Amino acid sequence: MSDMSNLNQLMFNVEPGEELADEAVEETEESKVYSVNELNRAIKDQLEGEFPMIWIKGEISNFKPHSSGHFYFSLKDDKAQISAVMFKGFNRHVKFKPADGMEVLVCGKVTVYEPRGSYQIMCEVMEPVGAGALQIAFEQLKAKLQKEGLFDQARKRKIPEHSQRVAIVTSPTGAAIRDMLNVLGRRMKNLEVTIFPCAVQGIQAQKEIVAAIQIANKIGNFDVMIVGRGGGSIEDLWAFNEEVVVRAIAASTIPTVSAVGHEVDFTIADFVADLRAPTPSAAAELISRNAADLMGGISMQFKALRNSMNKKIQMERQKLFHAQRQLVDPKRKLQDLMLKLDDLSGRVQNAIQKNITFKRQLFIRWASVLDSLSPLKVLDRGYAIVKNDKDNIIKDAKKLKKGDEISIQLFKGEVVAEVKSTK
Amino acid sequence: MFESKLKRLEEIVKKMEQGDLELDESLKLFEEGVKLTKECQSHLSQAEQKVKILTGLDENGNPVTVPFSESPAKSAD
Numbered sequence: 001m002s003d004m005s006n007l008n009q010l011m012f013n014v015e016p017g018e019e020l021a022d023e024a025v026e027e028t029e030e031s032k033v034y035s036v037n038e039l040n041r042a043i044k045d046q047l048e049g050e051f052p053m054i055w056i057k058g059e060i061s062n063f064k065p066h067s068s069g070h071f072y073f074s075l076k077d078d079k080a081q082i083s084a085v086m087f088k089g090f091n092r093h094v095k096f097k098p099a100d101g102m103e104v105l106v107c108g109k110v111t112v113y114e115p116r117g118s119y120q121i122m123c124e125v126m127e128p129v130g131a132g133a134l135q136i137a138f139e140q141l142k143a144k145l146q147k148e149g150l151f152d153q154a155r156k157r158k159i160p161e162h163s164q165r166v167a168i169v170t171s172p173t174g175a176a177i178r179d180m181l182n183v184l185g186r187r188m189k190n191l192e193v194t195i196f197p198c199a200v201q202g203i204q205a206q207k208e209i210v211a212a213i214q215i216a217n218k219i220g221n222f223d224v225m226i227v228g229r230g231g232g233s234i235e236d237l238w239a240f241n242e243e244v245v246v247r248a249i250a251a252s253t254i255p256t257v258s259a260v261g262h263e264v265d266f267t268i269a270d271f272v273a274d275l276r277a278p279t280p281s282a283a284a285e286l287i288s289r290n291a292a293d294l295m296g297g298i299s300m301q302f303k304a305l306r307n308s309m310n311k312k313i314q315m316e317r318q319k320l321f322h323a324q325r326q327l328v329d330p331k332r333k334l335q336d337l338m339l340k341l342d343d344l345s346g347r348v349q350n351a352i353q354k355n356i357t358f359k360r361q362l363f364i365r366w367a368s369v370l371d372s373l374s375p376l377k378v379l380d381r382g383y384a385i386v387k388n389d390k391d392n393i394i395k396d397a398k399k400l401k402k403g404d405e406i407s408i409q410l411f412k413g414e415v416v417a418e419v420k421s422t423k
Numbered sequence: 424m425f426e427s428k429l430k431r432l433e434e435i436v437k438k439m440e441q442g443d444l445e446l447d448e449s450l451k452l453f454e455e456g457v458k459l460t461k462e463c464q465s466h467l468s469q470a471e472q473k474v475k476i477l478t479g480l481d482e483n484g485n486p487v488t489v490p491f492s493e494s495p496a497k498s499a500d
Contacts (some may be wrong), residue, residue, distance in 0.1 A: 172476055172491070183473060190425075190469045195491055197488050215477065219460040219486050291467045298429070298463045305456040308439035312449045367495050 037114070044112035049117060051110040056121060057129060058082075060102045070100065075106065076123065082107070086123040094126050094138035095238075103129040122138075131393035134234050138241050142268055150250050151271045153204035157255040159275050163287050165192045167216040167254060169209060172197040175230040176259065176280035186354030188291045194222070205239035210248040217253050224366035225252060226283045227269060238265035249273055259283035379411035397422045432442045432459040 034042065054364035058075030065071055069088035074081045079364030083107065086094075098104065110282055128136050147152065166184075170176050184191055196216050198208035209227070216225055227249060229237070239245055240260045246268045249256055258273035259280040371377070375385065376408040386394045389405045399407065400419045408415040435456045439449060476491035 003450070164424075181472065185472045188467075189472045190466060190472070193472070193474040193491075194488060195474065197476060212477075214479070215486060260443065266445060294429075295464065296468055298432070298467075301432050302456070302460045303433075304436045305453060305460070308436065309453045312444070316446050338452060370458055 006266055036117070040112065040114040042115045043117075043119075047110050047112055053107065053109050053124075053421055055105055055107050055169070056082075057103070058106050060098050061100050063100050071123075072300040073098070075104075083118070083120040084123055085120055086126060090124045091097040091126070095134050096128060097140060098126065103130050107191070119146050134238065134241070138268065141241065141243055141246070142271065145250075145272065155250075157274045159255050159257060159287060162221045162289050163191065165194075165222045165285060167194050167196060167219075167222040167225040168226065169196045169198060169216060169227040170229055170280070171200045174200065176200075176228055179230070179279070179281040180226065180259075180284040183281050184288055187285065187352075188288040190287065190291070194219075199230065201236045201239060202349065206242040206245050208241055209245050213245075213252055217251075220253070222254045223252040224287045225256045226259050226277075226280070226287065227256060227273070228283060229261070230280060231262040231265065234265075236264055237267055238260050240269040245269060245273050257283045257287060367410055373399060375409070379409065382411070385409040386410075424461060428459050428466075429461050432456055432463065435459070 031176050040389040044293045047162070056075060058077050058081075061074045061076050061081065063071065063073040071091050072083075072085040073084050073086075075084050076082075086106075086108075101310050105127045106121065107125040108121045110119055111122045149155070168177065168180060170180075177195060181193070184193065196212035198212040199205045200209065213225070213227060216222060226239075228239070233332070237260055240258070249258070250272045251271055255275075256273045257275045258267070258269045259277040259282065260267045260269055261279070263278035263282075266276075267280075271406055275286065279288050379385065387409070388400070389407075391407075394400060394406065400422050402419050402421055404419045406417055406419060408417060430458070435452050438444065439452055444452070452487040475488040476490050478487050478489050
């Protein structure tokens with residue numbers, strides 16, 4: 001590596017002049033004369049003994065990931081630099097991608113490479129300074145997937161309001177499953193829940209979570225899927241920041257709710273899921289409706305139904321009542337008629353009575369007039385009526401002759417006489 | 424199933440509340456509404472939680488599940 005050979009020259013090139021000077025000193029002061037090899041060995045012993053495992057803070061520069069998988073780089077500050085190496089066996093535990101300019105804290109030991117007389121720090125642990133390693137890895141993956149559009153709002157599917165078949169991808173022994181089943185049991189017992197067990201932390205976790213998600217998708221026919229676990233450290237939750245897990249969630253055909261850790265914990269799974277629940281319990285609440293609320297709703301609907309029916313019946317009754325009022329009771333009509341009849345007959349009687357009285361008065365009047373005109377009245381005054389034997393009234397004497405029988409009616413009684421003479 | 428029943432119930436209530444139905448029709452709807460109410464209520468009050476757990480795949484790759492009986496959590500994960 002060119003940078004390393006540069007460093008070698010910088011640090012440990014022994015100038016021929018100095019060597020000569022040392023030898024001169026040795027000669028004069030009976031000092032030991034080292035061979036180069038001996039010196040490097042001595043330095044190695046000294047250095048490696050002095051700095052067996054130390055923490056160094058510095059900025060990465062000249063970072064070169066080798067095809068062998070090892071990292072070669074330098075650590076520097078404003079005054080100096082030191083070459084560094086991190087072998088594959090160690091650097092695979094580094095969650096973030098080191099890059100030039102990044103301030104890091106490394107733990108390692110100083111090693112001396114005798115053949116070249118060079119020294120370097122061999123790193124076993126690397127942590128970013130400031131943000132943690134995991135934090136940086138998180139941000140890096142988040143940025144990458146965001147760029148791919150995996151978090152786009154348009155990708156998010158609606159979580160059904162009322163799910164019947166629920167897939168839960170989590171540990172079967174964790175607090176999360178217990179919490180979720182508790183919540184579901186309390187809210188809505190009538191659900192079909194299938195648990196897809198998987199480790200949610202540790203080396204196996206990412207593989208198992210991905211497998212569980214894929215099996216759930218293969219079975220299909222789930223209304224919703226919850227993927228999650230209970231609270232823990234960022235390391236405990238880390239599986240949900242692994243790219244394979246996040247991509248499995250993104251690829252899920254079942255609408256997915258992420259439920260990782262506590263409310264404050266955000267994982268990349270949360271960004272890619274259709275819905276993020278702050279906790280597993282909250283996830284259970286989000287995917288289920290409350291049976292008690294629904295019961296209340298149904299009761300209200302039923303009440304409304306009953307009220308409407310009652311109102312309808314009331315209305316019909318009212319209509320009937322009105323119609324009834326318009327129908328005339330025949331009995332009543334009869335009474336009316338009878339009254340009318342009474343009334344009329346009364347009036348008729350009155351009229352007749354009045355008429356009779358009037359006629360009677362008229363009669364009396366006429367009768368009196370008649371009476372005054374009666375011939376009897378004249379007889380009363382001394383006149384007499386003469387009739388012949390044929391009962392004809394004789395008003396002319398010439399109608400009679402001697403010997404005719406006549407009757408003379410007087411006021412009182414009648415006289416029959418014989419005519420003696422006429423004049 | 425449940426959801427569609429609930430929807431139908433709501434629909435019936437709305438229709439009834441509009442109140443411009445024949446009595447006959449009202450009675451029919453009312454009857455249906457009462458039936459739906461009972462069905463919805465019994466659906467909700469089903470007391471058993473049905474939880475299964477995947478135990479593996481059979482030789483054809485089909486999932487095998489058994490009823491899940493909750494055991495006390497061993498860890499807080």
